[in-house]
Amino acid sequence: xxxxxxxxxxxxxxxxxxxxxxxxxxxxxxxxxxxxxxxxxxxxxxxxxxxxxxxxxxxxxxxxxxxxxxxxxxxxxxxxxxxxxxxxxxxxxxxxxxxxxxxxxxxxxxxxxxxxxxxxxxxxxxxxxxxxxxxxxxxxxxxxxxxxxxxxxxxxxxxxxxxxxxxxxxxxxxxxxxxxxxxxxxxxxxxxxxxxxxxxxxxxxxxxxxxxxxxxxxxxxxxxxxxxxxxxxxxxxxxxxxxxxxxxxxxxxxxxxxxxxxxxxxxxxxxxxxxxxxxxxxxxxxxxxxxxxxxx
Numbered sequence: 267x268x269x270x271x272x273x274x275x276x277x278x279x280x281x282x283x284x285x286x287x288x289x290x291x292x293x294x295x296x297x298x299x300x301x302x303x304x305x306x307x308x309x310x311x312x313x314x315x316x317x318x319x320x321x322x323x324x325x326x327x328x329x330x331x332x333x334x335x336x337x338x339x340x341x342x343x344x345x346x347x348x349x350x351x352x353x354x355x356x357x358x359x360x361x362x363x364x365x366x367x368x369x370x371x372x373x374x375x376x377x378x379x380x381x382x383x384x385x386x387x388x389x390x391x392x393x394x395x396x397x398x399x400x401x402x403x404x405x406x407x408x409x410x411x412x413x414x415x416x417x418x419x420x421x422x423x424x425x426x427x428x429x430x431x432x433x434x435x436x437x438x439x440x441x442x443x444x445x446x447x448x449x450x451x452x453x454x455x456x457x458x459x460x461x462x463x464x465x466x467x468x469x470x471x472x473x474x475x476x477x478x479x480x481x482x483x484x485x486x487x488x489x490x491x492x493x494x495x496x497x498x499x500x501x502x503x504x505x506x507x508x509x510x511x512x513x514x515x516x517x518x519x520x521x522x523x524x525x526x527x528x529x530x531x532x533x534x535x536x537x538x539x540x541x542x543x544x545x546x547x548x549x550x551x552x553x554x555x556x557x558x559x560x561x562x
Contacts, residue, residue, distance in 0.1 A: 272303045288478045289318070289325040290471060298462040299326065308420050308441035310405075310456060313464035316508020318475075319444040323401035326440060333398040335439075337387040339408040345415055349425060351384045378429035392423060395437035405455075406445040413455055420458045469496055472509060479513050483520065490527040491516050493560035495539065501552075503545045515539040529554050 281296040291299070299322070302309035311319040327334035337348055357377050385393070391400040405413065419425065420441065424434035443459060445451060467475065469492050476488045491512060499506045507515075518538040524531045533553055540546045549556065 272300070275300060275303075283329055284325055285478070287325055287328055289322060290467075290475045290478060291322070292467075292471065295322075295462055295464065298460055302442075302460050303440055305460075306438045308443060308459040310443045310445065310451075310459040310461050311464055312445045312447055312461070314466065314506065314508055315446050316510035317464045317466060318509055319442075319464055320401065320403055321510075323399055323403075323442040323444075326442070327399040330399070330440075332396075332440070333394060334401060335387050335391045335394065335398045336401045336403055339402065339404045339406075339412070341407055341409065343408050343412055345412070347386060348388045348412070348415075349386050350389045350427065351386065352378070353382045353384050357382050380430065383427075383430070388419060389425065389433065391439050391441075392425060392433055392435045395435045395439055397439075399440045399442065402441070402443045404446060405443050406448045406451060410452070413452060417454055417458060420455075466499060466506075467509065469493065472496075472512060475509055476513060476516055480516050480520065483516055484525050486526050487519060487524065488516060490560060491519065494527055494532070494557055497556050497560050498539070498549065501549070501556075503540075503548070504542050505545060507539045507541075511539045511541070527557060527560070529557050532557055 277293060277297050277300055280300050281291055281293065284291050284296065298309060301307070311322065313319055323336075324334055360377060360382075387400070391398055402416070405416070422434075423438055424432055426432045466472075472495075473488055473492050476483060476492065480488070495507050495512045495515070515535060515538045518535040519527065519531060522531065522535065533550065536546060536549065536553070540549055
């Protein structure tokens with residue numbers, strides 16, 4: 267496990283440590299991550315779905331022995347769902363318990379104390395500081411207003427709760443944002459982050475990932491699946507399969523006892539790697555050629 271101080275940590279050491287827990291990072295990604303850790307700057311990871319953006323946050327949390335706090339973004343997410351909410355049900359019960367008793371200013375203030383506060387991921391991360399890794403996942407799915415709110419948080423790492431006061435991080439967590447580029451993020455957010463694009467890995471690297479993630483997989487099966495997936499990525503599909511789908515396909519083939527990829531077992535397990543009806547029909551009609559080409 268890496269020590270709390272990153273001052274003496276090198277790119278080679280970080281790459282090796284990640285490799286040891288099953289995450290295969292190229293030098294460019296490992297370098298960006300190390301700079302982020304040393305400078306306390308958020309890092310924005312963009313790339314196709316399933317190339318390992320979210321998995322990197324999980325891996326670095328495991329490597330450092332920190333808690334992973336994940337904020338899953340979605341259309342319509344607001345600050346209450348990301349920061350905090352008041353537990354109105356408990357507040358109402360407390361108000362009923364006061365009935366018939368003398369109500370003081372203190373008892374009213376207590377209704378908006380910390381015991382009635384429901385902490386959401388961003389407030390949890392502010393309080394946890396360098397004991398956590400904050401993952402803001404798929405930030406491109408949130409709207410412009412929420413993205414603007416993140417600008418202030420990422421700059422100051424503090425929030426003001428009107429009833430309680432300002433809560434400021436004593437130390438900064440490692441912050442990883444991910445985007446699948448369903449929309450373009452604003453420059454202001456990008457300027458506050460280091461940036462790294464994660465593309466589909468080279469076949470040799472993907473093969474290494476498969477061996478790391480699926481211990482005991484046969485070389486023949488892994489090589490054939492990786493070759494076939496790369497052929498699929500060259501096709502005009504609505505959604506090209508990511509590394510996650512490659513792993514799923516290898517595991518699915520292993521579950522039915524296959525030790526290589528054939529046209530028959532590929533057709534039987536195609537739903538592990540292709541996730542859309544139109545793509546499924548298109549690939550199914552060309553499967554014999556795809557599997558054959560992957561052998562060459």
